[in-house]
Amino acid sequence: MNFSLSQIPERTQKPRENGITMVMDKGVSLREAEDFCSVCGDYVDLIKLGFGSAYVTPHLKEKIAVYREAGLMPYFGGTLFEAFIIRNKFDDFRKLLDEYNMATVEVSDGSITLNPEVKCEYIATLAKDFTVLSEVGSKDAEVVIPPYKWIELMKQELSAGSWKVIAEAREGGNVGIFRGNGEIRGGLIEEILTQLPSEKIIWEAPNKQQQVWFIKLLGQNANFGNIAFNEVIALETTRIGLRGDTFFQFLDK
Amino acid sequence: MNFSLSQIPERTQKPRENGITMVMDKGVSLREAEDFCSVCGDYVDLIKLGFGSAYVTPHLKEKIAVYREAGLMPYFGGTLFEAFIIRNKFDDFRKLLDEYNMATVEVSDGSITLNPEVKCEYIATLAKDFTVLSEVGSKDAEVVIPPYKWIELMKQELSAGSWKVIAEAREGGNVGIFRGNGEIRGGLIEEILTQLPSEKIIWEAPNKQQQVWFIKLLGQNANFGNIAFNEVIALETTRIGLRGDTFFQFLDK
């Protein structure tokens, strides 16, 4: 920190089990990746190469190297995993992970339909060699999963070997754990948290009000996903009570 | 592409007649323009120096050179053309095009009122020396042009010498071919397409749902305009079915 202030809640340090920030890279340049790491390197744990952007983005290996040297864990967005699975090319996907020297991998079924047992097999297989993130929840706004099902799926996937499960919300923050207008499905989330430790879940929460809600519920070290590139510092200040929305949360009463 | 995947729809290559992506530069720096070209150079055809930004942006000639060297076609936004016309300074505008060594020019009447015949004369005159883009549609949300009129104007302007016509939507995606809330005027667009080949039209479609709608209608090689700087890679993945919204569109049934 640049200077001293009392009553600042303690943030976890890398490698973290909670207080994780996952950011989506939608296709930035090498230099932008360097700039990002120069500011956000200590605050960001996971950097997702969003959807299928890895397929079309130039200088991909160099960019992955930039992230890795800065201490971030880069990984391909789940949509890319699904694109290989729907084409029946799981082996090619594994080769791709090796070719890009990936240590982290996401398993998801946001677009495709995967039998939960099959999904868990992919998780178990990949967990032998990789840190696995698995995502629960559909990208389709029409698909509403009841709370007991969220809980069951999350438990199964963690048992199968996922390091963390990601609660789907898309980049817009408007499906899965949120309603179409971005409103939080608070009852769902609280029910999930009665059955699962919060450090095992990464909440996709791209919008400020969503982040504030979770910090009020879970404290400064909530796990967040799908944070925009230019919102990491703002989130960090929200986490520690240096932004209006959480200003009083960590002060002595 | 960085790796191999089957069932990826073929994208056109430069110089393209369809599958065009036009991006708006709202006043980025030289280095940002370089970064952009390093990632998006192959995917972007047209780069518009938006509204009157060319008047106030430093290092303009250098930036135009960066774009041109990367194979993009830079041009002044139509509002600048209109600013010269309303001041009765068409000759000065032509000199400006020469001074900046522009090969492409936009003729529009989004703010000013131009008699269609007069607009077509400008198009015809400029088409002798430049690649002309002409824009149809008002920037004023109050002005609703009926379908037959869109068709008539587009046909006239293409006959007069426009390489492509641009369907107005503003940066917000909320006028012209869209309603105030961003909703697509689908009937209008389908009626236009009964009379005009889609490769002659560039659809301003800054929002993802708008882009998805056109890709579902016209395929991966729809022509898009007013794409934001940091959305080009995301659009490219949407075009080829590597994003949730179009994931199944190009897969074998």
Add this chain to the structure above:
Amino acid sequence: MNFSLSQIPERTQKPRENGITMVMDKGVSLREAEDFCSVCGDYVDLIKLGFGSAYVTPHLKEKIAVYREAGLMPYFGGTLFEAFIIRNKFDDFRKLLDEYNMATVEVSDGSITLNPEVKCEYIATLAKDFTVLSEVGSKDAEVVIPPYKWIELMKQELSAGSWKVIAEAREGGNVGIFRGNGEIRGGLIEEILTQLPSEKIIWEAPNKQQQVWFIKLLGQNANFGNIAFNEVIALETTRIGLRGDTFFQFLDK
């Protein structure tokens, strides 16, 4: 300007008393700060290190130096002042200003409750050594301040030594002088302007329609705050009638 156009309204030059543009830095890198200054240096007067970002952003002194060399006035966002005050550490805050060689300071009570007399004492004390900006208005959407109170507070703070008062709107443009949906509280603003000269007020107005409204009311040299990094050039064109929304405002009738 890059070329000559008639009927362009005159913009004030630095150091300005009106026509001020204040931009919020939410935690950009050194290189992004350099890029920004290379484009926007002449157009931006004040650069706010937003909320508590100064606490967590690396390379802070170097970044401040970049801004200062480009002729911008950097300062800590008011939330940081409030964070020190609520901890009863005003002396530490003054030391911080010295350590970072700040010439400008913001005094605000957007999150904390400050007795107006106490706030004015802070203003008066700091005004001996610094250019003081003070902000009026709550960050809490529930707190609606009546017009006479806005006027009274603004007058008191200017009398106490504030160079300008800032009318609160948050980054979202949805509290203070705006309603929750971003709509302008026009009656409030017009009533304020019957009692205070407009050059003493900086209007936080992050959204385009808000900026247009003020330019239509106050002309090209309205003072604006909380402008996003990548909207400065767009604002500059709106100020001088080179964007659709103000295209006709400055033309001879």
